[in-house]
Amino acid sequence: MKEKNLIPFNGTEAQEQQLKEVIAEHREQPGGLMPTLQKAQGIYGYLPIEVQKMIADGLGISLSEVYGVATFYSQFSLTPKGKHKISVCLGTACYVKGSDKVLEAVENRLGIKSGECTEDGLFSIDSCRCVGACGLAPVMLVDEDVYGKLTPDQVGKILDSYLETKGGND
């Protein structure tokens, strides 16, 4: 995609050790590739090709198979995400209540599109399909924090709170 996604892989040895344990745990399990990828993404935050190679070697399957599965499911990301992950729900209940306008407000505010990451690596935006908090539609998640009944003009303030505290708004 963008050149900023070509951040060189900088996994640590501790991460690699963790990954090896995960691979050992799932090596013999039928259908163990999916849980391995899920845990690997938990360790590294994303699934760069280096990690996919380690998984292919470790599980004894081809890299193309690993890559095929990693690119099939929307939860797996081949590029790093921002420090704060913004996820705007575009499920039907949120959409009919105007979540597309919320997403647009986030994109305008940060100057990036959904699926991208800001240059300082602070924020990335994604849209998701239903977090199940339809009673609060339209809904946006920033990391684990849920913001409901949103209007586009509230977005700026919410994002600013992450700049200041680096944490949640609590």
Added chain:
Amino acid sequence: MTIAELNKIYDEYADLVKVRRLVAEEGAKLAEKTGYRKQILVCGGTGCTSSGSRKVVEALEDELKKQGLEKEVLVVKTGCFGLCALGPIMIVYPEGAFYSQATPEGVRRVVDEHIKNGNIVKDLLYKETVHEDGSINPLSETAFYKKQKRISLRNCGVIDPENIKEYIATKGYQGLAKALTEMTEDEVVQCLLDSGLRGRGGAGFPTGRKWMFAKNAPGDVKYVACNADEGDPGAFMDRSILEGDPHAIIEAMTIAGHTIGAHQGFIYVRAEYPVAVQRLEIALKQAREYGLLGKNILETGFDFDIEIRLGAGAFVCGEETALMTSIEGNRGEPRPRPPFPAVKGLFGKPTLLNNVETYSNIPQIIRKGADWYASMGTATSKGTKVFALGGKITNVGLVEVPMGTTLREIIEEIGGGIPNGKAFKAAQTGGPSGGCIPPQHIDTPIDYESLAAIGSMMGSGGLIIMDEDNCMVDVAKFYLNFTVDESCGKCTPCRIGTKRLCEYLEKITEGNGTMEDLEKIEELSNHMKSSSLCALGQSAPNPVLSTIKYFKDEYLDHIENKHCTAGVCKNLLRYEIVEDKCKGCTLCARNCPVGAITGTVRQPHVINADKCIKCGVCMNNCKFGAIVRK
């Protein structure tokens, strides 16, 4: 554990849970026997958690401790009550006082005034439960709950899903005990056949027949699987059942295992449902500890265990063959049927796959009998159906109604109608595979056949209400965008068909559509329906076809007049400032993200149409109603 031990737990805990189903004097009498003067139930479902129920629980426990009441008052974190729009929800028994939109400050008042001094804090109650004379209406008498019949959701919002004893206290695992010791496998299948239960995932295949096929399939190794990959955006019934009553699913799958001759089960859950996954893990662990799962279940010699597998965000994995391919660790692509899963399913073995809501009915059907279940519903659709009611409706939440209830009853009575005085335009069922139901069909009784007859489908239970501000062409485009994203790409009619359909809709919403496009849409839709490999592609045209059928005037307005009545399609819109009304306060100009508004203070402003991105921020901010959308 033996069945006698199971019954002992039931005897010990039944009253504690029963208090929550009774109100007033009856409940108070029973409460005395349980050792807890009061029980406070707080919803710990995803909806209420998102609106802050954890903090409510913390404040509650903290305040009770401070007041020295923690021994006489029981705090229970339950699953979803259903009325998500009013979360966080808190109910105090035995009075049945229903506190809505609870806050930590409010909780302190409740403990102080209600729990300690016995005065219900009426201004914090859900207003529908308070009569004018100040007396309290039980929750079951409110418009939202009155017409509901809770079978699938019977324990959601009643028991603590993290405590197996509370499930046992509602006769939980008695269905399993009966199936293991009093019934033959054939009797279990016959019971399901007689009950008339049909698959709640959407297609409505008779559950008993599925069980019969899987039972009769030859093979030493068989599997039981549960489809909890609830992909319809806006549907959250299965999640609520997993969060609120996970043991019901475990019990049903174990019964299934015994009936068809399987020893291993899989639950395939969306990874987007962390609370549900966590509750399931706790429930599985407890069931194993109690000897209700694992080796020698209820000391009958039967072995069965269940493993959780997480999905990773692919809608197509809700399709049964794709789901199994995904559990096998591959790209979740569907495969042609036959062979059906009952013959050749997971890892090539005979597999029984049902959806969460379907399973949730089964322990009760086994325990209470087929006649009990078949007495509810219509001639062809028995029992109840859970709907996730969302969109432009007052009471957003989860409702369970007997089959045959009309849409009008759900929307106007249970749902409380459309907010802000807007007019009802359409009800969407079946999500990306379903259709839009217009006002003229609002009296349709809900069952599988009636919904199919009007071009929609039962679907898994998403029910999204749309009002006059929703553009139906835009809604169709929204669903097509979704299916374009989610088409797995294996078969051509779906991969390319969805894309082309979406392009036609984009063309129309941008104001470039022609009448010929409408004909081509129908032709392409018919090809997709007849030649796609799985239900995703076969049903992807439904949102388009049903909106063309019922809202053709809107399509024509877009095509012929280049106009969007609902004011949604941006290319067909224009924002203007009404000179007479504008006071020149500059608020719009300051808020415009692209600097498209100019003017001097106290003079009417002007919008530059070339720069305007039609975000509508100006109109939302204007205090004088001086900005109009045309």
